[in-house]
Amino acid sequence: MKNIKKENLITVSVFVIIIFFFAITFWAQKDVAFSEQENRVLQTLPEFTLEKFISGQYSKEINVYFADQFPFRDSFVGAKGIVETVLLKRENNSVVLGKNDNVAVRDMYPIEGGTVDFYNEEKMTAIGKILDQFSEELTKNGIDSALLIPPRTLDVMKSSLPNLFPSYRTESAYELLENELGDSTYVKLLDMYRKMYDNGEYVYYNTDHHWTTLGAYYAYVEIMKSFGMDYYELSDFDIETASDSFFGTTWSRSGFKFVGCDTIEYFHLKGADESKYTSTIHDTTYTKGEMKGFYDRDYLKMKDKYSSFLSGSNKYTSIIKEGEERETLLLIKDSFGHSIAPFLALHFNVEMIDLNYNNNIASYFKTLDVDKVVLVYNMENVISTDNIGKLRFKITTEQ
Amino acid sequence: MVFSSLIFIFLFLAVNLLVYFTVPKKLRNLVLLITSLAFYGWGEPLYIALMLFSIGTAYIFGYFVGKYRETDKKKARVYLVISSLLNLASLLFFKYYNFFASNLGFSQIEKIDLPYWLMALIFILVLDMIVVASVCFSSMKKNSKLITSVVLGIVGIASAIALPMMSGGVLGKIYELKFTLPIGISFYTFQIMSYTFDVYRGDGSVQKRVIPFAAYVTLFPQLIAGPIVRYKDVDDQLTYREHNIDKFAHGVRTFCAGMMKKVILADGMAAFFKYLGDIAEFENTTLGAWLIVISYTFQIYFDFSGYSDMAIGLGRMFGFEFLENFNYPYISRSITDFWRRWHMSLSTWFKDYVYIPLGGNRKGLPRQFFNIAVVWFVTGFWHGASWNYILWGVYFGVILIVEKLFLLKWLKNAPKVLSHLYAIVLILVGWLIFAFPDMNEGMSVLKAMFGVGVDSFATSGVVYDMLRYLPLMLICIVGATPLPKKIYKSLTEKYAIARYLVPVGVAASILICTAYMVDSSFSPFLYFIF
Numbered sequence: 047m048k049n050i051k052k053e054n055l056i057t058v059s060v061f062v063i064i065i066f067f068f069a070i071t072f073w074a075q076k077d078v079a080f081s082e083q084e085n086r087v088l089q090t091l092p093e094f095t096l097e098k099f100i101s102g103q104y105s106k107e108i109n110v111y112f113a114d115q116f117p118f119r120d121s122f123v124g125a126k127g128i129v130e131t132v133l134l135k136r137e138n139n140s141v142v143l144g145k146n147d148n149v150a151v152r153d154m155y156p157i158e159g160g161t162v163d164f165y166n167e168e169k170m171t172a173i174g175k176i177l178d179q180f181s182e183e184l185t186k187n188g189i190d191s192a193l194l195i196p197p198r199t200l201d202v203m204k205s206s207l208p209n210l211f212p213s214y215r216t217e218s219a220y221e222l223l224e225n226e227l228g229d230s231t232y233v234k235l236l237d238m239y240r241k242m243y244d245n246g247e248y249v250y251y252n253t254d255h256h257w258t259t260l261g262a263y264y265a266y267v268e269i270m271k272s273f274g275m276d277y278y279e280l281s282d283f284d285i286e287t288a289s290d291s292f293f294g295t296t297w298s299r300s301g302f303k304f305v306g307c308d309t310i311e312y313f314h315l316k317g318a319d320e321s322k323y324t325s326t327i328h329d330t331t332y333t334k335g336e337m338k339g340f341y342d343r344d345y346l347k348m349k350d351k352y353s354s355f356l357s358g359s360n361k362y363t364s365i366i367k368e369g370e371e372r373e374t375l376l377l378i379k380d381s382f383g384h385s386i387a388p389f390l391a392l393h394f395n396v397e398m399i400d401l402n403y404n405n406n407i408a409s410y411f412k413t414l415d416v417d418k419v420v421l422v423y424n425m426e427n428v429i430s431t432d433n434i435g436k437l438r439f440k441i442t443t444e445q
Numbered sequence: 446m447v448f449s450s451l452i453f454i455f456l457f458l459a460v461n462l463l464v465y466f467t468v469p470k471k472l473r474n475l476v477l478l479i480t481s482l483a484f485y486g487w488g489e490p491l492y493i494a495l496m497l498f499s500i501g502t503a504y505i506f507g508y509f510v511g512k513y514r515e516t517d518k519k520k521a522r523v524y525l526v527i528s529s530l531l532n533l534a535s536l537l538f539f540k541y542y543n544f545f546a547s548n549l550g551f552s553q554i555e556k557i558d559l560p561y562w563l564m565a566l567i568f569i570l571v572l573d574m575i576v577v578a579s580v581c582f583s584s585m586k587k588n589s590k591l592i593t594s595v596v597l598g599i600v601g602i603a604s605a606i607a608l609p610m611m612s613g614g615v616l617g618k619i620y621e622l623k624f625t626l627p628i629g630i631s632f633y634t635f636q637i638m639s640y641t642f643d644v645y646r647g648d649g650s651v652q653k654r655v656i657p658f659a660a661y662v663t664l665f666p667q668l669i670a671g672p673i674v675r676y677k678d679v680d681d682q683l684t685y686r687e688h689n690i691d692k693f694a695h696g697v698r699t700f701c702a703g704m705m706k707k708v709i710l711a712d713g714m715a716a717f718f719k720y721l722g723d724i725a726e727f728e729n730t731t732l733g734a735w736l737i738v739i740s741y742t743f744q745i746y747f748d749f750s751g752y753s754d755m756a757i758g759l760g761r762m763f764g765f766e767f768l769e770n771f772n773y774p775y776i777s778r779s780i781t782d783f784w785r786r787w788h789m790s791l792s793t794w795f796k797d798y799v800y801i802p803l804g805g806n807r808k809g810l811p812r813q814f815f816n817i818a819v820v821w822f823v824t825g826f827w828h829g830a831s832w833n834y835i836l837w838g839v840y841f842g843v844i845l846i847v848e849k850l851f852l853l854k855w856l857k858n859a860p861k862v863l864s865h866l867y868a869i870v871l872i873l874v875g876w877l878i879f880a881f882p883d884m885n886e887g888m889s890v891l892k893a894m895f896g897v898g899v900d901s902f903a904t905s906g907v908v909y910d911m912l913r914y915l916p917l918m919l920i921c922i923v924g925a926t927p928l929p930k931k932i933y934k935s936l937t938e939k940y941a942i943a944r945y946l947v948p949v950g951v952a953a954s955i956l957i958c959t960a961y962m963v964d965s966s967f968s969p970f971l972y973f974i975f
Contacts, residue, residue, distance in 0.1 A: 054694035056948040061697045062462070064955050069459040105446075105487050112452045113963060122963040129957055133713075134916045139964070160723025212906030301964065 071117040078115065082349040083298050088114040127301030136208050141300035144206040149305055150199040151255055151296050155430050163212070165219045165429045173434045174226025177421075180437040181230035184419055187441045191231045191419040192269040195223070196257060196382050198426050199250050199296065202239045219429065233268050251308045254294020255426065256352055259311045259385050266389035269420055278392065283313040288341070292351045310351055312341060315392055322369070323391055328362045340365070340388040355384035361403040363387075365396040373417040376410060378437075383422040394418060401433045408439040446487040447669070448755045449707050451962050454955075457484065458759075465763065466688075474660045474683070477763065481663035485628065492627040495535060500659045502531045503637040507658075511644045511651030521645055528641045536634040539627055544830035629669035631827060635794055637662055640676040642798050649677040657683040666759035670752045672770040672790035675797070679765060686764035696761025698947065701954040703754025708958040710921055711748035714740045717914045718880075724906070725893070732903035734893035736911060738873050741880045743921040746775065749788065768793075775925040778864035779856045780844045780871055791827075795820050817849075818842050828879070833887065837878045844871060 077090045092098075092107035099105075116122065130138040137143065142152045154161045177193050184191040200207070201216040220236055239257075242249045242264065249261035257265070263280065270277035292308040314320065320339040327335055337357070345354035356363060359381055366372075375394035377383055378401050390396050397414055399407070401423060410416070421437075428434060446453050461480045468476055486493040506528030513521040640661070643649035652658040661683055667674055718740040725733050753770035760767045770790050777783035784792050803816040818839075825838015848856070856864045874891070881887035893899050923929060936943040 050690045051694075051944075053944040053947055054691050056945070057694040057697055057951050058690055060948045060952045061701075061955070064952060065455060065459050065462075068959070069455045072455060100490055102488050102490070109450065109452055112450075112456065113965075116451060116455075116959075116963050119963055122960040125957070125960040126964040129709075129960065133709075135713075135913050137913065158726050160726055162720070162723045162727060164724065164727045208909070210905045210909040210912065212904065212909055215906065 068117055072112070072115065075115075075117060081114075083120060085295075085298070085350060090115070123301045124303035127303065131302070138301050139299050141296055141302065142200065142207060142211070143300070143302055143305075144203060144208060146206065147302075147305050148203055148206040148252055149296050149300050149302060150203050150207070151299065152200055153198070153426060153430070164215060165222075167222060170219055170222040170429075171226055173428060174223040176434055176438055177223075177232060178227050178230045180421075181227075181232065183439075183441055185231070189416055189419055189441075190273050191421070192272045193230065193232045193421040194235060194265060194269070194423070195220075195232075195428055196261075196265065196422065196424050197236045197239060198424065199252075199255055201236060201425065202243050202250050204240055205244050216425075219425070223428075231272060233265075233272055235265065235268070238264070238268070248309075251292070251294050251296075253297035253305060253308050254292065254352060255296055255424075256294070256382060257385065258308075259313055262382075262385040263313060263389060265386055265422070269386075269390070270393070273418065275393070278315060278389075282316055284316055286312045286314060288312045288343070288354065289346050289351050293349065294352065298349075310346075310354070313388070318392070323365060323367050325356055326364045326366075327357060327360045328364065340391065352381070352384070356387055356398070358384070359400055359403075361400055363398045365391040365398065367391070367395065374415055375418040375420060376414065376416045377420050377422065378407065379420075379422040380424055380427050382424050386420075386422060390420065401436060402427075402431070405436060407436050408441065411441045446484055448752065448759075449704060449958065449962065451959070454959075462762070474657045477665075478656055478660040478663060481660065481665040481668060484665040485663060485668060489627065495539075495627055496633075496663065499532055499535060499634065499637055500662050502528055503640055503662065504652075504655055504658050506531075507641050507644050508651060508653070510641055514645055514647065525641050525645045529638050532634050532637050536630055539630055541826075541830045632671050632673055633662055633668060635673050635791075636667075636676075639673070639794065639798065643676045643680075649680045652680075652683065664760075664765075666756040666763070666765075667767065670749070670756070671788070672753055672756060672767055673794050674767055674790070675794065678768060682765055688764045692764065693762050696758045696763075697951055698758070699761060700755050700758025701951050703751045703756075703758055704958045705954045706747045706751030706754060706924070708751075708961045710917065710924060711744050711746075711751055712961070713914070713917050714744035714747065714921065717910070717917075718744055720910065721907075724910075725890070728901075728904045728906060729889075729893055729899045730901055730903050730907050731893060731896050731899050732911065733907045734890050734899070736907070737890055738877050738880075738894065739918070740914070742775075742873055742876050743918065743925070745876060745879070746771075746925060747921065773925065773927050775869065775872065776865070776927070777868045777872075778861070779848055779853055779868055780841060781848050781853060783868060783872060784841070784845070791824070795824055799823065814846050814849075817846055821845065829882070831882045833878055833882050833884050836884070837875060840875060840878060 078088055079090060080086070081088050089107060089110040092104060092111060094104060098107075127138045131143065137152060140152050140154055142150050144150065152163050154163055155165070157164060157166050181191055181193060197216070197220075201213070204211075204213045204216075207213065216236075224232070224234070239249055239261065242261075247260065248258050249264065250257050263283075267277050287309055289310040290307070292310045294308060297305060297307075323339055325337050325340060327337075340356055342354050342357040345351055345358070350358070353359075356365075365387060372393070372395050375390055375396050377387060377390065377396050377398040379387075379398060380401060383398060383400075387396050387398055394417075397410065397416075399410060401407075404410075423434065446457060448454075457480070461476075464480075465473055465476050482493055482496065485496055506524045509524040510521045510528070513524065640649065640652075640658075644651055652661070661674075661676065661679060664674070718737060721733055721737045721740060725737065750771040757767050757769070768790060770788060772786040772789065774783050774787035777786055800816055800820045803819060804812055805816060806813045821838045821842030822835065823838070824841075825835045828834040828837065856867065859867075877887055877891055878884075881890070889898065896902070937947065
C-alpha cells in the first residue's frame, strides 16, 4: 500500500459501506405485505420455478420485489420529493405544489396514444349530450333529478396554483360539456367552489382528492334547491372532528412529506337519532353487511380514513330510516357520493349505486320505486372512464 | 439488467465486488465471466446460448486466423470472413429480420410468439459451431477442412434465415416475428468482430485461454451499451491489470457522475420530451416543437454518456481502463468535429474496420466520398432497424462530405458564435430525424418549429411546463460543457476541503439516485375511480 490518498480511501469506504448497508438491511428485514401509504399489496419474495425463470417472469418479479421492499422506502420517496422541489419542478409524481403548501393532483390521462392533462373534445361533447338526454328521460317519467359533476381539487384551487398553470384546460372541458346541457337538471358547481375556496372555506381536502364534508354539504344545498325543497342550515348541525390526522391519496402520491394533514368532520343533525338510520350494503364481498348510521369508524384507525363514510366503495347500498315512509332517491355516484349521502338520507331513503360497479342502471328503475335521482360523478372519472355512457337507456317500470 | 436499477447496485454489484475481491487473483476473470453471463441472461436466460455461440465462433476462428496469418494470408482471410459472417448473421437476424421482412412485403401475415423454435434455432447454430470446431481440430487435410468450414458456415447462416420461414409449418410463409432483441447484441457483436480483425492484422495477439476471451466479450460494464472496447485496447489488461484504491475511487467517482447524469438529467428530460410530444396533439405550438427537440437532445446525450460513464467507472473498479466515449459533443464547431466527440468508440470502430479497409482517403477523392457514404449508411442502420435511422446516417454522411469539400475551411475562419450555431442546429435537426421512427411525426415537429401548421406560438400551458423544466435545462446546458470538470479539477487541486467533499458528493449521489429508483416503482394505487 504505497501512499494512497486518504480522500480516495474515504470515497471507496463510503461507496462500499452504503452499498453493503442497504444490501444487508434488505435481506435482514422482514418483508411487508401491504403498504398503507400506497394502499396496495406489495411484492413479496417470488417463488422460483424453472418455467418462470426461462420466460423471464422471475426476474421481473424480483425487480419489483427489490423496489417494493427496499429499506426506508418511504423516506426515499420523501427525499425524491425534496430533490424535485429543489430543482424547482413544482410538481412531483403529477402532484402540483401550489402556494402555501397547497397540493393537487394534475392528472394525466391516456388519450389518443399519449398521456396528457387534457380531455377528448368529442367525448366531452358526447357526455354533455348523454347527460342532457338522461335528464330529459327522467323528467318525462316524472322523476326529479339533479346531475352534478364535482370539479377536481386542481380545478377548485386555481388561485393557489403556480403562475401560468393551464387552468383553462379545466374551463374548456366544462364548457364543452355544459354547452350541450340546455335546460336540463344539471347543477353547475365549478365557480361556486372556486369562490368558496378563495374565501378560505374548507370545501376540499388538501391532501386528498375528495371534497370535505362541508363541500358535500354545499352540494347538498344545491341539490335541495334544484328540487325546490327545504334544506337544513349549517347551524342545524353539530360538527364532530372525526380525525385530525388525515393524510389522503394526494399526499401519498406527492412525496411532499412536509405538507400537513387534513381534518375529517362528521355533520350530525341536532336532535336527530342516527341509530334510526340503517345502511345496508348489498351484494358485495364486504362482510359487515349492515350498520347503524352512516359511519364505519374502523377506517379512522387506518390511513384510508375517507372510507369511513359509508364503508367506502360498494356496488349498492341502501340507507333507510326506521318507521317512516319517505321518498326514494337513487344516488348514482362515485366516491364523492359517500360524504353527501348522509345529508340526503335526512330527507329520503337513499339507494346508492356505484356507476363503476354497476352496468345495468335501468334495472334499478324496475325494482325500486324511484322518486328522485341524483348523479354525483367527479370530473376526474368523467374524463378518464366511459361510465357515463351507462346512463343511456329508456326507463321502463315493467318488471 | 440496467445499471440504474436497485437490483443492479444493491445485489448484483455488491455480490460481484465481494466475490471478485475475495477469490485468488487468477480466478478473477472467471468470476467476471460468470457474473457477466448472469447479468446478460437476467431478463432473457435463453439468450445465454446465443452469447456462447458468438463467443465460441469468435474464439475458434480467431485461433485459426492467428495460426495462419503469418504463413497463409489467404486462409486466414477465409476464417476471418466466416467468423464475421456468423456473428453478423445473428445480429442481422435478431435486429433486422422484421425490418427486412416487412420492407420486402413478406410480412403482416400473422404475428406469433415463439420460444420453442427459437430454442431449436439456437440449438442448430450451436451444433453447427461444434461441428465446425471439431472439423477444425481434426486431422483432416487442410484444404478439405477449409471447404467443410465454409459449408458449415453457410449452413449456420442458412438455418438462421430458413427456420423462421418453416416454423409455421407452411413452407415459404414468412412471419413477422415477435421477440425481444438480445440486449447489447449490436455492441458485443462489434466487439467480437474487432477481435478477429485485430488478430488478422497483427494488432492483437491470439487469446488462447478461453476464459479471459469469454470475459472480454461478456464483460458486463460495457456489454449492453458500450463503449465498444476494441480488443487491442484491452489485450494486455485481460491477463494483467492493476487493482488499487486510487483507481477504485476514480471508478466510483465516474460511476456516480454517470448515474446522476442518467437518473436526474436524462430521465428528467425524457419525461419532459414524452409529455411535450403527447400534449402537442392537443396544443401544437412552435415553442413546444423547439422544446421537443431540445429536450431530446439533452436526453440522448445524458442518457448515453451517463451510461458510458457508469460503464467506464465500473470497469475501473474491476481494474480495466476503457477509452472515453464522449468528449463534450455539443460544443462542436462543425459536424466533423461533432463525430470526433460523439460516441467515439463507435466512430473509431467504423473507421478502423470499415472505412480504412475500404481504402479510406488513400484512393482519391471520389473513392473517399464513396467510403464515407458507405460508412454513414451503415452507421445509421446500426442504430436501429428503421428507415429514419438510415436517413439519419445519410444526413450526416452528406454533411460530412460537404464539409470536406469546402465548408470546413470556411467554418475555421468563421466567428465562433456562427460555427457553434451552425453545428448545434444541424445536430438538433439530426436528433429530430433520430427521435421519430415514424417520419411523418418528425416532419410535423419540424414544420411546427418553423411555425407551419401550429395553433399558436405558445400556450400558457407549454410556458408553464417550460418554466418547470428550465432549471434542469440550465443544468443540462452547463453540464454539456467542460466547465463542471474544470471547476472540479481546480478546486480539488487547490483546496484540501474540496477533496474531502468528494466522498460526501459520492454518498449524496448514491442516495439521491436510490431515492429516484425507489420512487419510480412507487405507484400508489389510487382508489380514485371507484
